[in-house]
Amino acid sequence: MSRQRLNPQTGTAFRLRQGELLTVWDPEGEQVADLFCFEDGNPSGVLSSGRSIDYNDTIFFSKGHFLYSFAGDVMLEIVEDSCGRHDFLVTPCSLQMFRMLAKDDRIEHPSCQHNLEVNLAEFGFDPTHLGTSFNIFMNVEVDNTGRVRVSVPRSKAGDRVVFKAHRDLVVGLTACSDEGTNNGRCKPIEYEIGPKA
Numbered sequence: 001m002s003r004q005r006l007n008p009q010t011g012t013a014f015r016l017r018q019g020e021l022l023t024v025w026d027p028e029g030e031q032v033a034d035l036f037c038f039e040d041g042n043p044s045g046v047l048s049s050g051r052s053i054d055y056n057d058t059i060f061f062s063k064g065h066f067l068y069s070f071a072g073d074v075m076l077e078i079v080e081d082s083c084g085r086h087d088f089l090v091t092p093c094s095l096q097m098f099r100m101l102a103k104d105d106r107i108e109h110p111s112c113q114h115n116l117e118v119n120l121a122e123f124g125f126d127p128t129h130l131g132t133s134f135n136i137f138m139n140v141e142v143d144n145t146g147r148v149r150v151s152v153p154r155s156k157a158g159d160r161v162v163f164k165a166h167r168d169l170v171v172g173l174t175a176c177s178d179e180g181t182n183n184g185r186c187k188p189i190e191y192e193i194g195p196k197a
């Protein structure tokens, strides 16, 4: 498979076989990509932020860390990371969130929540199982009082993260729709599924 492009504020879903590599690039810099996955054939075997934070002893994931399912199985391993800062604390941006920020219940806005739900549903996924996404290149700062703040992504043009699948998975991936998370402008994301290592 050649390198694919996600247009701004869009998403996709695809199968990733055990042993295959998924590379995600930020082609222009300062752009977040939300990732969520479940076990192929087992829609309740879903990615778990809480398990992953617990079992890796960190909230800041990078090369050498593993992303776990709620059942405690390794789903993905981060095998390369040229950026070094990602988020695993917050859920995908949602229409509800945009309406709260705008203080207007009638606005419409694309969202990672919607893009993940729609694309994963094509693989039999129940959207009520969509939890905290692994937010590639998202920069959430945590101060010593516990307050969290979304800051400008640290990713530069061409930065990439490579994941290795430890099980057969269905992966959802977005080019994040939130202008505020992406330093004012939503940009594309690129990805490629590589051969088994």
Ligand SMILES: [Zn+2]
Binding pocket: 034, 092, 093, 111, 112, 113, 175, 176, 177, 178
């Ligand atoms: Zn988003």
